[in-house]
Amino acid sequence: SQQGEEDPQALSIQEGENATMNCSYKTSINNLQWYRQNSGRGLVHLILIRSNEREKHSGRLRVTLDTSKKSSSLLITASRAADTASYFCATGMDSSYKLIFGSGTRLLVRP
Amino acid sequence: KAGVTQTPRYLIKTRGQQVTLSCSPISGHRSVSWYQQTPGQGLQFLFEYFSETQRNKGNFPGRFSGRQFSNSRSEMNVSTLELGDSALYLCASSLEDGGNTEAFFGQGTRLTVV
Numbered sequence: 001s002q003q004g005e006e007d008p009q010a011l012s013i014q015e016g017e018n019a020t021m022n023c024s025y026k027t028s029i030n031n032l033q034w035y036r037q038n039s040g041r042g043l044v045h046l047i048l049i050r051s052n053e054r055e056k057h058s059g060r061l062r063v064t065l066d067t068s069k070k071s072s073s074l075l076i077t078a079s080r081a082a083d084t085a086s087y088f089c090a091t092g093m094d095s096s097y098k099l100i101f102g103s104g105t106r107l108l109v110r111p
Numbered sequence: 112k113a114g115v116t117q118t119p120r121y122l123i124k125t126r127g128q129q130v131t132l133s134c135s136p137i138s139g140h141r142s143v144s145w146y147q148q149t150p151g152q153g154l155q156f157l158f159e160y161f162s163e164t165q166r167n168k169g170n171f172p173g174r175f176s177g178r179q180f181s182n183s184r185s186e187m188n189v190s191t192l193e194l195g196d197s198a199l200y201l202c203a204s205s206l207e208d209g210g211n212t213e214a215f216f217g218q219g220t221r222l223t224v225v
Contacts, residue, residue, distance in 0.1 A: 030211050040148075042115075042218040050211060059219055088154065091216075097142045097205045097214055098167045101154035 006089060006102040013111050019076040021105040023089030024069075030092045032065055032072050033099065037086045046074075079109045088102075113138065115204050115217035123223045129190040132220045136183050136204030142166075143185040144214065145177060148199040157200075160185055192224045 007022045023032070031050045035043040049065045049072065053071045062075040075084055078099045086106050090099040116135040124130050135217050136143050144167075145157040156169040160179035177187040183204070189196055203214040 033213065035216070040219075040221075042201060042217040043203075045213045046217055047196050048213050090154075092211065097159050097161075097203070098156050098169075099144070099146075099203075099214060100156065101146075103153055 008104070008105060010106045011110070012110065013079060013107040015079060015081055017079055019079050019083070019107055019109070021074045021087050021089075021107070023072045023074070023093050023102050025072075025089075025100075025102075026070065027091075027093060029067070029077075030094065031094065032063075033090045034063060034072075034074050035062075035088045035090060036103075037088065037109045038084075043088065076107075079107075081109050081111045083107060084109045115202055115215055117200075117202050117217035117220050119220060120218065121221050121223075123225060124192050125225055126192055126194060128192050129188060130192060130222060131186055131188045132154045132200055132202075132222075134185045134187075134204075134217060136185070136202075137206075137215055140204035140206050140215075141183055142205040143179055143183060145185070145187050146201045146203065148172075148201060148219075149197075152181030154201070157187065167195070177190045189222075194224050197222060 005024050033048045034046040037043050047058050047063050049063050060077045065072045086104045088104045091103045118133045140162045144159040148154045159167040163179045174190045179185045199219045201219045203216045205214045
């Protein structure tokens with residue numbers, strides 16, 4: 001079973017707008033990672049946030065983590081058509097590299 | 112620096128056959144994990160290897176097995192293939208022990224069972 005649930009399942013926005021995706025999980029975590037996937041290809045790592053961090057930035061990406069609510073959000077600012085992809089959150093819970101993935105958000109950025 | 116390499120990229124097999132997929136991790140990475148991705152079940156963890164030892168296993172039948180070699184390359188094997196095994200199989204490698212660094216994924220092997 002999947003640990004994370006993502007919301008929304010699908011999102012359609014205009015180029016230049018911001019996109020926000022949310023992820024909720026069920027158990028205690030070591031870290032939470034966000035990945036992008038284009039058309040059923042490999043996953044591209046976007047950002048990792050550790051359980052003792054609250055916010056992290058990378059370029060146009062901003063990730064927040066609220067461990068008390070067991071939730072995270074990914075904000076993509078000034079979106080581009082090339083950002084069109086599926087976005088997944090994944091939680092790491094122990095000293096191994098077992099990741100539990102959410103169901104994903106399909107983002108469509110319209111030119 | 113080369114990324115994670117998975118071979119083959121595409122594979123078509125018949126029910127009942129077996130298949131072996133290969134994964135070469137990023138140089139220096141000692142942890143290799145495998146995932147199955149299907150439209151119905153999403154991304155599911157299969158197993159993880161670290162220094163040739165299976166450290167974690169997901170909830171898959173014994174037909175799914177894997178191994179890791181001394182150079183950290185890994186293979187996974189699926190025996191007695193079923194139609195439901197059709198999926199994208201993804202391999203990921205990670206650098207450090209401790210589970211708190213990024214996992215980098217390969218492009219995957221798309222397996223179709225007919």
